[in-house]
Amino acid sequence: MLRRMRVAPLVAAAISLAAVTFSTAAHSNGRAAGANQLVVGPNSELTLRMTFGLLLADDAGKWRWVCESAVGYGGIQDPAIGIMSDKTIIAGLFTGLSHSAVDRCSWTFVPGDLDNQVVSDVTVRKDDPKSAFAVTCTYDGGGGANPQYKVQLHSTSDNGASWKTIGTPLPRNAFVETLEVAPSRPSRLYVSAALVEAPLHGVVYTTDDTGATWSATDVNLLASDGGNVEKALYIAAVDPADPDRVYARTGGDGPTRLLVSENGGKTWAERIKLKGQMLGFALAPDGKRVYVGGPQDGILVASTTDWQFTQTATIQVDCLTAHATGLYACSNEANGFVLGLSGDEGKTFKTLLHFADIQGPLACATEAGAQCSSEWPALRDRLGASLDPDAGSLSDAGSGSDASGPGGPKPGGSGCACNMTHGGQRGASLIALTTAALVVFLRRKTRRSAR
Numbered sequence: 001m002l003r004r005m006r007v008a009p010l011v012a013a014a015i016s017l018a019a020v021t022f023s024t025a026a027h028s029n030g031r032a033a034g035a036n037q038l039v040v041g042p043n044s045e046l047t048l049r050m051t052f053g054l055l056l057a058d059d060a061g062k063w064r065w066v067c068e069s070a071v072g073y074g075g076i077q078d079p080a081i082g083i084m085s086d087k088t089i090i091a092g093l094f095t096g097l098s099h100s101a102v103d104r105c106s107w108t109f110v111p112g113d114l115d116n117q118v119v120s121d122v123t124v125r126k127d128d129p130k131s132a133f134a135v136t137c138t139y140d141g142g143g144g145a146n147p148q149y150k151v152q153l154h155s156t157s158d159n160g161a162s163w164k165t166i167g168t169p170l171p172r173n174a175f176v177e178t179l180e181v182a183p184s185r186p187s188r189l190y191v192s193a194a195l196v197e198a199p200l201h202g203v204v205y206t207t208d209d210t211g212a213t214w215s216a217t218d219v220n221l222l223a224s225d226g227g228n229v230e231k232a233l234y235i236a237a238v239d240p241a242d243p244d245r246v247y248a249r250t251g252g253d254g255p256t257r258l259l260v261s262e263n264g265g266k267t268w269a270e271r272i273k274l275k276g277q278m279l280g281f282a283l284a285p286d287g288k289r290v291y292v293g294g295p296q297d298g299i300l301v302a303s304t305t306d307w308q309f310t311q312t313a314t315i316q317v318d319c320l321t322a323h324a325t326g327l328y329a330c331s332n333e334a335n336g337f338v339l340g341l342s343g344d345e346g347k348t349f350k351t352l353l354h355f356a357d358i359q360g361p362l363a364c365a366t367e368a369g370a371q372c373s374s375e376w377p378a379l380r381d382r383l384g385a386s387l388d389p390d391a392g393s394l395s396d397a398g399s400g401s402d403a404s405g406p407g408g409p410k411p412g413g414s415g416c417a418c419n420m421t422h423g424g425q426r427g428a429s430l431i432a433l434t435t436a437a438l439v440v441f442l443r444r445k446t447r448r449s450a451r
Contacts (some may be wrong), residue, residue: 030076031051031052031076032051033047033051033052033331033355033382033383034050034051034189034318034332034338035048035049035050035051035055035318035330035338035339035353036049036050036051036078036279036318036319036330037049037078037081037319037330038319038321038328038330038339038395039081039082039083039321040083040321040323041083041084041087041129042083042084042085042124042126042129043085043087043324044325044350045057045083045087047080047081047083047089048063048330048339048353049078049081051078052067052068052379053066053067053068053070053071053372054066054071054081054089055353055358056104056362059354061352062357062359063353063357063358063359064358064359064360064361064363065359065360065361065362065372065376065379066361066362066372067361067368067371067372067375067376068105069368069371069372069375070107070364070368070369070371070372071091071093071098071100071107071175072091072093072095072096072098072107072109073091073093073094073095073098077093079091079092079093079098079119080092080119080120080121080122081122082123082124082132083121083124083129084124084130084132084159084160085128085129085130085159086102086159087102088100088102088159088160089104090103090122090124090132090134090160091122092118092119092120092121092122092134094112094118094119095109095116095117095118096109096110096115096116096117096119096428097109097110097117097119097122097134097154097160097163098110099112099160099161103364104362104364105184105362105364105365105366105368105369106364106366106368110160110163111197112163113152113154113163113164114134114136114154114163115167117136117138117150117152118136118137118138119134119135119136120135120136120137120140120176120177120178120179121134121135121177121178121179122134122135122179123179123180123181125181125183125186126183126240127183127184127186130157130158130159131155131156131157131186132155132156132160133153133154133155133179133181133189134154134155134156134163134179134190135151135154135176135179136150136151136152136154136173137149137150137151137174137176137193138150139231140172141171142172143238144162145196145197146173146196146197146368147173147196148172148173149172149173149174149175149176150169150195151169151170151171151172151174151176151193152165152167152169153165153166153167153170153179153191153210153211154166154187158226166210166211166386167207167210167211167212167214168211168212168213168214168351170191170193170205170214171195171216173195173196173197173278174193174194174196174203174205175193175194175195175196176191176192176193177192177193177194177232177233177234177235178191178192178234178235178315179191180235180236180237180238180246181238182238182239182243182246183238183239183240183241183372184239184240184241184242184243184434185208185243186210187207187208187209187210188206188207188208188238188243188264189206189207189210189211189264190204190205190206190235190238190246191204191205191206191214191235192204192233192234193205193233193306194221194231194232194292200221200231201218201219201220201221202218202219202220202221202232202233202245202250202379203216203217203218203219203233204216204217204219204233204235204248204261204265206264206265212367215265217265217266217267217268218403219233219248219251219259219268221233221252228346229249229252229253229254230250230252230256230257230430231251231252231253232250232251232252233248233249233250233251234248234249234250234251235247235248236248236249236258236281236283237281237282237283239283239287239304240281240283240285240286240287241287242287244261244262244263244264245260245261245262245263245287246260246261246264246265247259247260247281247283247290248260248261248268249278249281249292250278251277251278252277253277254276255274255275255276256269256273256274256276256277256278257270257271257272257273257278258270258272258273258274258278258281258290258292259271259327271290271302272300272302272307272309274292274296274300275294275297276294276295276296276297277294277296278292278293278294278297278320279293279294279295279297279317279319280292280293280294280299280317280318280319280320280329281320282320282321282322282327282328283295283322284322284431285322285323285324287304288303288304288305288335289301289302289303289304289322289345290302290303290304290323290329290392291320291344291345291346292320292344293317293320293329294317295317295318297311297317298311298312298314298315298316298317299311299313299315299317299320299329299345299346300311300312301311301345301346304434312344312345312346312347313329313346313349313374315329315331315335315336315349316331316332316334316335317329317330317331318330318331318332324413326341326342326343327339327341327342327343327345327346328340328342328352329342329343329346329349333354333355336349336351337349337351337352337353337354338353338354338355339351339353340352341351355383355384356383356384358380358383358406360376360380361373361375361376391394392428447449
């Protein structure tokens with residue numbers, strides 16, 4: 001995907017992308033309905049990224065829908081999602097960083113340096129979940145085989161209410177994909193990228209001073225079986241206790257690999273090669289077990305001591321998340337569930353979500369809430385979900401969220417700066433982002449599910 005590129009076709013494609021993104025309802029973007037990332041928040045709250053927006057689980061296990069237009073995006077995007085300590089959500093979009101209120105009813109774009117930037121990834125600090133990092137990678141000139149990008153690191157320490165640009169920018173020829181922070185050493189960050197030059201190759205940037213200085217290590221992207229080529233490199237996790245042990249997966253149309261570094265990204269060893277795409281990756285909370293999977297490979301489990309993988313399930317896997325409560329997996333109705341939870345490493349699953357279980361949109365007295373409500377009937381009919389007349393906000397449903405708490409509006413307040421009109425303004429800005437937005441558009445379907 002990042003082979004020798006020409007700017008003119010990318011401009012045309014980005015214009016088409018902008019038209020798709022901002023003229024199409026979330027439920028009509030042409031993709032099959034499905035789940036592709038589960039994020040478990042610091043308070044064990046569940047946010048499930050769908051191909052048609054977000055699903056939020058309340059304490060009773062009921063799922064409420066937040067439409068894409070409420071968050072501030074549309075078309076084919078799979079935003080990078082993070083959940084902060086006060087339950088607000090941050091979402092990295094083509095056109096900036098969207099930030100929710102505590103009740104998720106109101107969403108605003110972060111102003112300043114993040115405004116109208118392509119947010120490649122976000123990551124919340126596990127040791128201090130009111131703090132997070134975001135990395136932006138926005139087209140910034142050049143052409144032909146040498147497009148240039150503006151790549152910057154940003155941070156927050158107040159649950160996403162304010163952000164600042166930090167550190168030294170990464171090289172302008174680096175197309176950044178993912179960002180991770182070491183739980184045991186928060187000044188240690190890893191960034192993966194593809195260098196936009198021939199031949200295409202991956203690179204991992206490492207910092208021990210929160211981005212003030214960076215070291216770089218090339219990572220081979222190999223020609224895979226059947227003529228398919230690995231096209232991308234994604235940081236998947238950092239060991240919870242050892243900041244030098246980092247996991248990465250490759251992306252492409254065919255066989256993909258799990259790579260592990262034991263020395264802070266200086267060298268990498270292949271631990272397993274799947275037959276197809278590795279859409280699922282999860283590291284156990286104690287770092288002692290690793291789980292991988294995909295549509296063709298089911299679920300495979302190994303100890304991080306001997307790396308002997310065993311297949312525990314043959315279901316189609318679209319995401320994996322390991323938590324103290326068990327192993328979560330995204331799959332599809334043909335395999336028995338959209339989201340399931342396993343207590344035996346994937347051998348059996350308890351169903352947490354069928355499409356028919358979705359209780360309707362989150363009840364919000366905002367313009368964004370009205371937009372989701374207007375989109376819901378068509379989505380409900382498509383999914384076969386039943387509209388719950390008692391559907392309310394997560395605070396109404398007993399999640400413990402306080403709509404009038406820090407960062408949250410009073411119930412009934414408007415407070416939605418990312419309404420459809422604002423989204424339309426950003427649609428024009430998206431055209432100017434051309435190259436970076438286009439490449440992210442073509443990759444986002446697979447890049448973030450394996451986290």
